Amino acid sequence: MEFNFAKIVRLTAGGIALAAVSTLANAMDLPAKPPGFGDRPLTMIVPFGSGGGSDQLARAMAQAMEEEAGLAFQVVNKPGGGGTAAIPDFMLAPADGYTVLEHIDNAISAYAKGDIQENPAVDWIPLCMTQITFSQIYIRADEERFTDWDSFVAYAKADPGSVTMANLGRVGSMELVVMHQLSDALGIEVTQIAFDKPAERYGALIGGHVDVLFEQPGDVRSFLDSGQMKPILTFLNARPDAFADVPTHREAGADFEALTRFRGFFVKNGVPQDRVDYLAAACAAGFSNPGYAEFNRSKFMHLIDSYRDVQGSIDLINGAVATYRAMYEQLGI
């Protein structure tokens, strides 16, 4: 079965083109607070546990929006079910703009697969995306069997299926879709080991229980800086400055537009338009807040454009949904 690369490229191209333009949205004038809104604290639901990447982002953005727009937030973690357990409570909350949901591209793949009924671009209103990042493949820094992408491919081809990769296992996840596209394009076979807790994968790689890891650079920054891991492949069309000596999947010979990991903020559809506009503007202001910018820098989020406004987010989501659906059709999910 051949991939319809042209179709996939076309579907995501819209989002990429918008990336170039949307940086301009950061220049903002905060509109006046809608009457009767924002006098009491807002609730920000994080569908993952405290201390994780989503939680850190939600708290950093809540603080930035407090500083920029004077809104107060109460951050509430509702973990479970890979981010789905928080959705009923979010949907039950009144559509008054006082409940904001942080969510990631998991919600988009879950919708594309039919795991959740709510369409994040229709039933929810995305206020903004404030973290968009690419993935990489990592090996132990002291790995001797292979040291870069070429030697890894040679090793994987010599004994097909013997190389193991630590992954987050949800069927149809971004990780698995991207790896499927890569393996298919290059004719290599990598055995996926599904982990249920994200952080356990790092120990599994460092401890030598798996051979390679699929992850985003911001999440493994400490291991990169301390010289315990190193990237051998970047899933991006061109090499970012910070990883100038790491080849991209395009250079490796895989001709597809790689899915990205993105995180953003939503309210329910039905929230009055003036409140949506105000919250979206507050989010844009929060994104340019120096403290938040510093936070995003520390997560390597400055390497590609990490911001989308409301329309940009809707386009990003719709593009991703179409990509996932096309891929699921190919994969028979």
Added chain:
Amino acid sequence: MDLFIQGTLNLFGDWQAISIFVFGLLGGMIFGATPGVNMLTLGAVILPFTVTMLPEHAIMLFSVIYCAGVFGGAITAILFNIPGAPENAPTCFDGYPMTLRGESGKAIGAAVSCSAIGGIASAILMMSATGAIAGWAVRAFGPQEIFALIFFGLAVSASIGAENLWKGWLSVLAGLLIATIGTDPVGGIPRFNEGGLFGLTFKSYYLSAGIHFIPIILGFFAVSEVFSQATNIAMGTRVRPKAGLDFPSVVDFWRVRWTMLRSVAIGFFAGILPGIGATLAAFLGYSQAQRWSRNRPNFGKGEIEGVVASETANNAATGAAMIPLLALGLPGGALTAMMMGIFQIHGMEPGPLIFINSGDLVWITFAAMFWANVCIVFLGWLQTKTVVHLLRIPFRWLAPGILMLAIVGAYALRNLFIDVWVMFLAGIAGYLLRRTGYSAAGVVLGLILGKLGESAFTKSMQLMDYDFLGFFGRPVSGVLILMGMAAIAFSIISEFRKRDRDADAGA
């Protein structure tokens, strides 16, 4: 040693550091002792404020909260059968019966001293251990070894708190079954919310989050205790517990020295392994104490050794958990993950170089954890003289308070209302379990170890290409699984022997 003294001087040489230290100690203890909030809640609330602190103060604060929080939960476990945090659950098994016997002071005294001893021992081991130990643990213990360890833990402790072996195993298996509710750990596929059972479909996102063990613990221990005390009051058979103020004597401690040592070793080992931590440490410490004790039949009925075993083990895990965090940047639990966040906020990276680049920070943390545990002894001694007076409150006033704390506790865990219903269902189930000789502790053990075990098992099977015999191809996992099987066989044989003996005696 010089480094430790330097760390201590840094800690106590500056009023800011001292006040942060005291805040962490009291805050951790209060949040640990209040069901519904725990040290993670406190950690999440103060995390944003650590941006303006010196990095060594921020890390020190969290390590002190960690030590004090793990201890704090023991108090409510002993007095009201409400574990403040999951790692204090085994403390209920014997601590609460001691309270009912009027020995609350002794139980709290034992918990306090053993928490401190476990913590201090762990802090010393942590200071003398190097990153090499963390590296070894991470390399030697893959998913296969973790699964084998959990299997062994289940095999040796299946009869915990039950009338006989069969009821013990049924309780544990019920717990294992409850652990399967939710999404499967490999594909994230929802298990019980599609298809259905007997024509019922559970199309609920709530179930996809699984059943968490905290509402189950609160239901089994706190809620069912309220029910059963209410029954006693209605039947006129209730004996009001006296508030005991005695501190355990030196002789009491000397009697349980081996249990303490064993629990330090278990706790330290469990703490250093990725993904295991204080909760499993407490359960393993308790079950091993029960296994080796000469007072085995008294366990679950108010044996001080049970309190000693679980409280020593869970605190011994605290220091050990810092080793993989500092040496490899691998957090083993949620609170250590927050510490990881602090490092990153301050632009520092834990890992092999931290001992060289940020030696001051490492040693002020070590010193703070050591002294926090020393302070726990004094604070705890004060508490044995004060907190136990809560027992003087008549039960009809206390009961609504206990129920309210339990409801808040169940809800606050994940802010999901289904957890409150789960807690009440568990309360009713726990009430029935107690009256039929089945073991609430066994169900909880099955649930906790079931989740960890399934996660390790699925990863192992993927790594071994679904060849079960692969477990025996690795020395550590092979030996642990064989030992677990031997323990099961041995317990079955001795149960039959016991039955024969009873039959002979009866004839």
